[in-house]
Amino acid sequence: MQITDNREHILLGVQTLRAMATAACRTSSSPSVELSIFGCISNSISSSGNGMDNRTANRSEPSEDLNLVLSSSGPKPLIESTLESPPKQLDLLPVRSPCQKPAEGYSRWNAISDAHVNSKGIDMNQIPCSSESEDEDEAEAPSLKLRSLAGEGKRSEMAALGSGMADPGERERGLLEVSSRNSDEEESGSARKKLRLSKEQSALLEESFKEHSTLNPKQKSLLAKQLNLRPRQVEVWFQNRRARTKLKQTEVDCELLKRCCESLTEENRRLQKEVAELRALKVGAPCVISRDFCMPLPAATLTMCPSCERLAHGQPPSTSASITTTNAVGLSFSNKPGSIRPALPSPSAAC
Template identity: 50%
Template sequence: MGDKNDGLGLSLSLGYATQRNHHQQPSLKLNLMPLASQNKHKKPSWTDLFQSPDRTCDTRLFQRGLDMNRVPAAVADYDDETGVSSPNSTLSSFSGKRSERKQIGEETEAERASCSRGSDDEDGGDASRKKLRLSKEQSSVLEENFKEHNTLNPYVVVLWLQKEKLALAKQLNLRPRQVEVWFQNRRARTKLKQTEVDCEYLKRFCENLTEENRRLLKEVQELRALKLSPQLYMHMNPPTTLTMCPSCKRVVSSASSSSAAVVSSALAPIASNPQPQRPVPINPWAATPIHHRTFDAPASSS
């Protein structure tokens, strides 16, 4: 997608956005790479570095029948023993091509029905997917990791993705796939929230502009009226609220009363000029401080 690499913009500075480049700098794992997979003539690929020699590993694990929310010791052991964090492992039971993923998913679905996260879910027998609510502790740990890793540079994120995700899953007794899904959904929620906030922000901005426009129109009318009766002009409050910064040449709009001196000097040419010189329209966005918002976790309903 085109927005993959500019995900640092509106979409929340999610560090993952650039992880596509992970193939470019996986050097830290050199010592973990199977020699057989190395090519002397080219840089080691990420795939080389992290790919499990046996792509069916995770599948096999799940085919043995695993608790859907418990990281099987075999998974952790596999990772620990080999020191290899296969990209596939992050997909856990659903790695591989979509079709394969689906197939595997179907395979594990039945198992899942007979599995459970905890001891309180033993009804089993239902072939439909079972949605399990993460515990508060699990959610908070994931949340912390999200905060910690959504702004890191891609390289670090890649390492995190490839390695720490497994560790996180292990720590939380979740499948790596669940961690992955959680982050995916978390990003979606964050983006949605960001969109809502931006929408509200634009709405208010538009309202302010409308109000400002109304005010300026009124001011124009007043100035035109003054033009017809100059003697009244001297006793009036300064009508304008626009000032210009002498250093940056920026026109600043201030709703409150401006300095009388500044206003008077600004008005002087206007009073004498039949064609009042308005400041060059400025980009309202440029003059408006945009505060980068940070988003906390949406209030959990659980």
């Protein structure tokens, strides 16, 4: 619901901004405004959901083109060589595997996070015995496929896939994976149980996420080993983490758009006031504010001073006159036809 609200906010903002920018462009003939604003906004919007898959756009880091100071604490791009530096071993306390008898550190581990043990006394943070197969990188691909099939309800295909594997060992590992998933469910008595990650686990995951927001299979299984979790759990955590990051970013974008909208509203108000002033000033004389007003060209160039926001009068550099203003958010408006570059203020021409 939150995300929906945000999207509505953003869409509303876009509509408002588009209307305002269009109006501004009509008077200023400066597409730069619309281009620069909507270039970034549309990216942000398109990647914010609507059921659309915008992976292509998302390949680049979000909001890089916003040219705005957003939360830059986001993840760095995935670097393949991450594994080259040996991962820090998390000082995890021993976790008892279901196959193991309680070790000495077992109670300590559980003391850290009681949430690992669910109401039925089942430790949700434990790796099932049979999931050892996932330690093997080469077992990852078939297991993924099997997971995918299981997830998509194509269980009938799983047997076929298992039997289709060239290596009998690999096949065995794949089937083990399936059975481990099944036994997982049977073991706990219901279809879905939730573990609660410990602080240490979360911290390491966060740390890893800061380095790269996506994991390759090797990184995934390595991290899973370190955390004593299943690779799938690490994968899920990263998926959810990316989703959270994106949601936060959307909220930031939304806030920004609101401010941008307010700023443009104010700018619009001010410009309208300027129009009124100019009209009063030049009663009977030509006016150049907008073609919509159907006024002839003036004799002099009118420039908006960015500091005092007053009109400065000077000699026209060419026959075509222009009005240039810079608004509060740093967007420049110019009425010069075909001008798409930002209109730079000319201090000398101003007050």
